[in-house]
Amino acid sequence: MNLELTEEQCMLQDILSRFLSDQYTFDQRQKLSQQGIGYSEQNWQNFAELGLLGIPFEEQYGGFNFGATGLMIVMDAIGKGLVVEPYLSTVVLGGQLIQKAGSEAQKLDLIPQLIEGKLKLAFAYIERQSRYELSNVSLKAERQADSFFLTGSKSVVFNAETADKIIVTVRTSGNNRDKNGISLFLLDKGALGVSMKNYHTVDGLRASELFFDQVEVSHDAIIGELDAAYPIVEQIIDGASAAICAEAVGVISQLREKTVEYLKIRKQFSRPLSDFQVLQHRAVDMFMAEEQMRSLSYLANIKIDGGSRSEQIRAISAAKVYLGDSRSVVGEQAIQLHGGVGVTDELDVAHYYKRLTMLNNLFGDRDFHLERFGQVELV
Amino acid sequence: MDLNYTPEEKSFRQEVQIFLKENYPAYLQDKVAKGVALKKEDYVHWQKTLYEKGWVAPGWPVEYGGTGWTPVQKYIFEEECGAANCLRLTSFGLVMIAPVLLKYGTEEQKQKYLPGILSSDTWWTQGYSEPNAGSDLASLQTRAEKQGDYYLINGSKTWTTHGHYGDMMFALVRTSKEDKKQKGISFILFDMKSSGVSVEPIITIDGLHVVNQVFLDDVKVPIENLIGVEGEGWSIAKYLLQHERTNIAQVPRSKKQIERLKLLAEKEIHNGKSLLLDPFFRAKISEVEVELMALEMTSLRALSKVSVGESSSMTSSLLKVKGTEVQQKITALLMEAVGYFSLPYFNGVLMDGWQDGTPVGPEEAAFLAPHYFDWRKTSIYGGSNEIQKNIVAKVVLGL
Ligand SMILES: Cc1cc2nc3c(=O)[nH]c(=O)nc-3n(C[C@H](O)[C@H](O)[C@H](O)COP(=O)(O)OP(=O)(O)OC[C@H]3O[C@@H](n4cnc5c(N)ncnc54)[C@H](O)[C@@H]3O)c2cc1C
Numbered sequence: 165m166n167l168e169l170t171e172e173q174c175m176l177q178d179i180l181s182r183f184l185s186d187q188y189t190f191d192q193r194q195k196l197s198q199q200g201i202g203y204s205e206q207n208w209q210n211f212a213e214l215g216l217l218g219i220p221f222e223e224q225y226g227g228f229n230f231g232a233t234g235l236m237i238v239m240d241a242i243g244k245g246l247v248v249e250p251y252l253s254t255v256v257l258g259g260q261l262i263q264k265a266g267s268e269a270q271k272l273d274l275i276p277q278l279i280e281g282k283l284k285l286a287f288a289y290i291e292r293q294s295r296y297e298l299s300n301v302s303l304k305a306e307r308q309a310d311s312f313f314l315t316g317s318k319s320v321v322f323n324a325e326t327a328d329k330i331i332v333t334v335r336t337s338g339n340n341r342d343k344n345g346i347s348l349f350l351l352d353k354g355a356l357g358v359s360m361k362n363y364h365t366v367d368g369l370r371a372s373e374l375f376f377d378q379v380e381v382s383h384d385a386i387i388g389e390l391d392a393a394y395p396i397v398e399q400i401i402d403g404a405s406a407a408i409c410a411e412a413v414g415v416i417s418q419l420r421e422k423t424v425e426y427l428k429i430r431k432q433f434s435r436p437l438s439d440f441q442v443l444q445h446r447a448v449d450m451f452m453a454e455e456q457m458r459s460l461s462y463l464a465n466i467k468i469d470g471g472s473r474s475e476q477i478r479a480i481s482a483a484k485v486y487l488g489d490s491r492s493v494v495g496e497q498a499i500q501l502h503g504g505v506g507v508t509d510e511l512d513v514a515h516y517y518k519r520l521t522m523l524n525n526l527f528g529d530r531d532f533h534l535e536r537f538g539q540v541e542l543v
Numbered sequence: 544m545d546l547n548y549t550p551e552e553k554s555f556r557q558e559v560q561i562f563l564k565e566n567y568p569a570y571l572q573d574k575v576a577k578g579v580a581l582k583k584e585d586y587v588h589w590q591k592t593l594y595e596k597g598w599v600a601p602g603w604p605v606e607y608g609g610t611g612w613t614p615v616q617k618y619i620f621e622e623e624c625g626a627a628n629c630l631r632l633t634s635f636g637l638v639m640i641a642p643v644l645l646k647y648g649t650e651e652q653k654q655k656y657l658p659g660i661l662s663s664d665t666w667w668t669q670g671y672s673e674p675n676a677g678s679d680l681a682s683l684q685t686r687a688e689k690q691g692d693y694y695l696i697n698g699s700k701t702w703t704t705h706g707h708y709g710d711m712m713f714a715l716v717r718t719s720k721e722d723k724k725q726k727g728i729s730f731i732l733f734d735m736k737s738s739g740v741s742v743e744p745i746i747t748i749d750g751l752h753v754v755n756q757v758f759l760d761d762v763k764v765p766i767e768n769l770i771g772v773e774g775e776g777w778s779i780a781k782y783l784l785q786h787e788r789t790n791i792a793q794v795p796r797s798k799k800q801i802e803r804l805k806l807l808a809e810k811e812i813h814n815g816k817s818l819l820l821d822p823f824f825r826a827k828i829s830e831v832e833v834e835l836m837a838l839e840m841t842s843l844r845a846l847s848k849v850s851v852g853e854s855s856s857m858t859s860s861l862l863k864v865k866g867t868e869v870q871q872k873i874t875a876l877l878m879e880a881v882g883y884f885s886l887p888y889f890n891g892v893l894m895d896g897w898q899d900g901t902p903v904g905p906e907e908a909a910f911l912a913p914h915y916f917d918w919r920k921t922s923i924y925g926g927s928n929e930i931q932k933n934i935v936a937k938v939v940l941g942l
Contacts, residue, residue: 295818295883296813296882297814300812319904364888364889365887367886432677432679433678433682443929499919504672506919507916507917508745508746508747509746514748514916518912522886525878525883526883529879
């Protein structure tokens with residue numbers, strides 16, 4: 165057994181940390197987040213040049229085939245830098261959906277474009293009533309000859325505004341909550357009958373509500389088999405969950421580091437806060453949570469690359485539960501130990517905390533995964 | 544021992560209910576229920592209504608405009624206000640500076656300031672904290688030098704809640720350098736429109752502007768604005784902290800929030816059923832309710848002590864710590880209840896509500912994450928929860 169990073173992974177890590185320290189200060193991030201499209205197109209092109217957009221894709225489509233553990237390295241850096249570029253939407257969700265379910269023609273057409281930074285994707289799978297249940301899909305498709313007409317809506321679709329194409333979960337047969345009868349459709353941006361309401365999110369990203377009114381799509385737009393998308397969606401969301409656990413590790417490491425630093429600098433009662441043992445212990449709790457979270461993130465991502473399905477689910481849900489707990493142990497604590505400055509918009513710590521909090525609310529929160537963890541029997 | 548209210552107390556409760564029903568405006572009820580940011584005119588409107596009824600200052604002596612209520616009546620009033628989603632009046636005037644004026648002020652000072660506090664025509668702010676003096680308040684550096692018939696004040700105050708609304712500030716300033724830092728502190732009042740006072744906004748984690756940094760640059764303050772004598776500021780500040788802090792635990796508000804949480808969770812769907820029926824989520828609500836139940840009874844025990852004339856100061860730290868923990872947990876559950884809809888952020892909606900816009904997700908969803916983040920402040924301000932525990936360790940447990 166060897167749980168150290170490989171040489172390739174170390175190189176990737178170096179590239180990323182150089183990028184972050186050269187071009188991704190907190191001030192730069194804040195500007196990007198608040199203005200224009202919410203991220204930098206230039207950064208996206210840099211990602212392409214650095215090869216970051218090809219990490220999980222197979223070599224025959226121009227990727228590196230680094231798998232989930234490769235993504236883990238990137239996501240950790242994304243967490244550290246509070247990166248706002250649409251990596252999760254395009255590479256982790258959209259790109260991997262196409263790789264897993266797309267036809268050979270779709271893969272050959274789309275994945276190379278994506279890797280070159282010329283194609284951005286969004287994944288629309290949440291609905292008003294769905295909460296975290298992936299089979300809760302009611303956006304309907306009606307079939308007429310060789311076309312489908314989509315009607316309904318999707319919620320909180322990340323980066324939809326700037327995506328070139330949007331992948332949508334659609335109910336093509338059966339009832340809401342049936343696992344059978346869900347299909348994936350690939351829509352062009354600006355498809356007739358799609359309207360959007362775009363907004364910022366509390367953690368500095370962008371998302372949209374999507375409304376579909378008799379949107380006509382051809383049979384070619386289906387990704388994978390008709391009615392059979394559920395297991396694929398579940399796997400992709402599992403992969404994304406493991407990826408954001410790695411992102412959380414990056415976020416948590418910054419919260420811990422910045423808080424420890426602050427305890428050393430901030431003086432009250434004529435001594436640094438770090439002199440107070442009760443505060444030392446709280447910093448230690450943060451550190452311990454960070455290491456345990458890192459362990460579970462490793463496990464989840466390693467299992468995606470090699471484990472059985474039940475091992476995967478247990479490891480991913482375990483990591484997600486831990487992520488949820490770190491909201492208070494790490495996030496709330498970091499704010500508390502900073503005192504008043506912790507609750508200001510100006511301080512980076514507040515933004516790391518917001519991101520950590522929202523990561524719990526993506527792809528199933530702590531309770532959802534605690535329940536799911538308990539339901540899986542190891543075989 | 545008896546938990547039941549007397550017939551007089553029951554009829555008092557009814558009187559309060561009727562008054563609130565008839566006089567508390569629907570638009571404020573709606574704002575408070577949803578969590579829309581309150582504006583200065585909202586506070587003033589409700590305070591004036593209570594003022595006209597004579598119910599604005601339950602904590603004051605009757606001759607200055609108090610109500611003459613018993614501690615139990617005050618509690619009933621707070622409970623009913625919480626249940627009716629009443630906005631909480633700002634405490635800086637009514638609950639902080641007023642008791643100080645009553646105890647330490649000269650007759651002129653009382654005549655000059657108390658009426659404006661009562662009627663809400665003067666908006667007060669609290670100038671204690673400084674960038675380098677938070678938990679260690681006594682290390683404050685803002686100087687006041689006596690020059691003839693005025694003090695010249697230089698320095699800076701920070702975290703000043705509603706500083707941008709402020710007419711007057713009560714502040715702790717250093718009037719002399721002494722061996723013991725608490726000794727050289729004085730308590731002074733000044734007009735925030737004086738020349739040399741500038742107020743800069745601090746935007747908080749929810750993206751809103753409530754607190755400020757206040758810069759004081761050669762501000763001339765007449766010597767008659769000093770409270771008590773020079774060097775007495777620290778004892779005055781301590782008096783203020785120990786002064787009966789009614790409703791510090793905010794039990795009525797938390798009860799209302801739990802009611803709100805249940806209504807919200809009932810409407811959200813989890814695995815085909817109401818989220819309220821989900822055993823995981825339900826257990827978390829129950830845990831907070833258990834803590835709140837204990838807190839309410841502890842509050843009532845403290846209240847009972849006050850009613851029979853005993854001091855309850857030992858419990859105020861307990862009520863503050865447990866009260867804020869409960870409030871913070873409820874804000875987290877409210878946020879969790881709406882799942883993905885905790886994400887969308889609309890600054891304008893936080894300020895003014897959805898107006899005619901179509902909400903994204905449940906109507907109140909947009910408020911829940913910002914509130915959760917903002918509510919972290921409650922364990923930081925008013926003496927942080929760590930400082931409260933230090934006090935209990937030292938004063939109550941003798942450690
Ligand atoms: C939203 C908001 C509104 C406010 N409004 C006002 C206002 O209107 N007027 C005003 O004067 N002030 C106001 N304050 C300031 C508030 O009182 C201070 O933030 C508070 O006293 C804490 O000080 P600090 O922020 O400097 O934190 P610090 O004192 O630097 O504390 C940082 C952390 O260290 C901990 N700590 C410090 N000392 C010890 C110790 N001895 N043992 C253990 N732990 C310790 C603290 O508990 C905290 O967790 C407000 C603050 C906020 C956040």
